[in-house]
Amino acid sequence: MKTGATALCAGVVALSSFSLGAEAARRHYRSHHHHPPQLPAAPLRALPYPQLPLPFEIPGAQYLPLAWADVKGWSDDNHLAAYKTFRASCKPINAQTGASEPKALAGSLNEPCRAAKSLELADDAKAKTFFEENFAPLRISRLGEPDGFVTGYYEPVLEGSRTQTDVYNVPVYRRPSNLFVRGYKQDSVSLPNKGPVYRKIGRRKLVPYYDRAEIEDGKIAGRGLEIAWLKDPTDLLFAQIQGSARIKFDDGGSVRLNYDAYNGYPYTAVGRVLIERGIIPKEEMSMQKIREWMAQNPDGAKDLRRQNRSYIFFREVNLSDKEEAVGAQGIPLTAGRSIAVDKALHVYGTPFFIEGELPIESERSKTPFHRLMIAQDTGSAIIGPARADLYFGAGQEAGRVSGRLRHPMHFVMLVPKGLDPSARAARLPVPDPRPSEKIAKLFPQTDPGKGTAKPAAAAPADTKSDTVAIAGPVPLPAPRPAIEADREPQRPVKKRPQRQQ
Structure with a gap:
């Protein structure tokens, strides 16, 4: 490119x-x-x-145009499943009426989305042809690095209570009314997960919002912000890391929660803290290992949680148990096909073909993974041009799989043909014609190295009199x-x- x-x-x-x-x-x-x-x-x-x-150009990225035959594992994927996920992303894209985003792909996805709007495909071969006819494959990675990097995420299913009890005493908070982000109304849905966040005092005074330790110590308790109550603060921490949760109550009811806002502090990975302290080796790190250590060390777990000063507030969403969590694009995610990407660099709806080996079947397995994924979500820890969080669905099994993913993978970004440089070159206007052979002979060009006249190239005998002369x-x-x-x-x-x- x-x-x-x-x-x-x-x-x-x-x-x-x-x-x-x-x-x-x-x-x-x-x-x-x-x-x-x-x-x-x-x-x-x-x-x-x-x-x-x-x-287009993505800051901090390097890329290489490929032929479809050079995309390893491309023919082995389920393209129909990827097409259905991409078509779901096209609904909000087709509904956009304002100016396109100032990013690499900008509004170029409009063209393939308009084509997909009228195509109710039910055949995998036709879905594969759709992607090949509307996109060009582009190998992408961070500048100076050969591969991208993936982690996994899921939607936790937790036990909870509508009221506080001796067992359920960990509050799940909705967004406080005094939380303020410049450029957004205080009642806006889903505030950004990056940038400064303030606590509004009176009409004008703004101070940084409370951090995790202050909130856990009760700074916003008793204000009617509690959506539900959980048993374990570790459950709340991981629900906040995942950005969504399902809470089931003893009476058979449930509530679905999604990210709504954060308190303005950068995310600190608790796993990295345990590695730096020499508690868990890097090669053994997983979400399950973190949970086991925190369960065995309650006092250490409290300190570990507070190393991550970031705190997430949730909102209730009206979803059935059969529907997946809603991503940042505003549509339900697809398990095994949706990914979270860096929103500062990428546009929702962009297809990425991710290829390599992952421990899907077990912690030590090397399961071949070559799958076309669609960018539909984001996260504060997802930073870089070839960085993705793979969504695996809801429940314990999805949590086990996603919790052990921290692996380098090959990233191939599917670029709409409207941005293909070879297609652009075909639209360039033809240059002005060169002077005729007669004019070239009357005004020969000189070789700057030798300073002698250089005759124009003689035209073949079977050409017309207006043959273009090749000048030095x-x-x-x-x-x-x-x-x-x-x-x-x-x-x-x-x-x-x-x-x-």
Whole structure:
């Protein structure tokens, strides 16, 4: 992709080289002389070709265009399942009416989404053809790194109570009314999970919001913010890390919770803290290992939780038990097909083909994983161009699988054909025709290296009289030499005595 951008820029650089050379000479002169001559400003040269936008660029990323045959495992995937997930993402994309996002793909997904709107596919081969006809594969990774990195997440199913009891005494809070984020109304749905968050005091005063330790110590208790009550603070911590939860009550009822806001502090991975303290080796780290250690060390667990000062507030969502959790795109996720990505770099609905080996079947297994996933969610810990959190569904088994994922994987981003650099090149206008053979002979080009005339290439006998002549390169003009301007001798200035005030 960067090669395409370089080729597209080459013509612009060549066309503007004369004016650039003159400007460089003027800068050189100004830097060496105190009194530069007043040169008339050079008129702006109009380019003969329109300046088409360059292919997209993702900050901090490196990428390589591929052929579909070079995408390992592409033919082995269930493309119909991926198509159904992509089509679900297209509903909010097709409904957008405002300006597109200022990101790499921007509004380019509109085109394939319009095509998918009328295609009720039921055949895997046709779904595979749809992706190949509407997208181009692009290998992507962080700059200087060969692979991307994946983790997993799920929706916890927890036991809880509607009221506080001796057993259920860990509150699950909704967003407080005094929590404030600049640029958002206080009743906005799903505030951002990055950036500063304030506690509003009165009408004008803003201070940082309470951190986890202050909230656990009761700073917002007794305000009617409790949605439900849990048994274990570790359950609440992991529900906050996952961003959603299902809480089942003794009377058979349940409540579905989704992320709504956070308190403004950056997320700190408790697993990394345990690794740094030498408690759990890095190669053995998993969510289950963290849970086991916290259960065996209640006092240490309290300190460990407070190392992560970030705190999540939830909102109730109206979902049935058969529906999956709702992602940041605003639609229910698909287990095994939805991923969370860095929202600062990527657009929801973007397909990513992720390939490698993961411990799906057991902790030590190397299950081949080659699957087309759709970006439908985000997370504060998901940072980078080739970083994804794979969604595995709800319940304990999904939690076990996702909890042991911390693995490098190959990322292939599917780029809409509207951004394909080869497709852009096909839309470039044809350059002006070169002079005829007769004109080329009358005004031969010279070789700047030898200083002798170089004849134009002779045309084949079977060509017409207006055959294009191949001329040698036109030498660039030498920069203007730095000539010091003559200065008039200055007359000595007589000092006058200062006047007395």
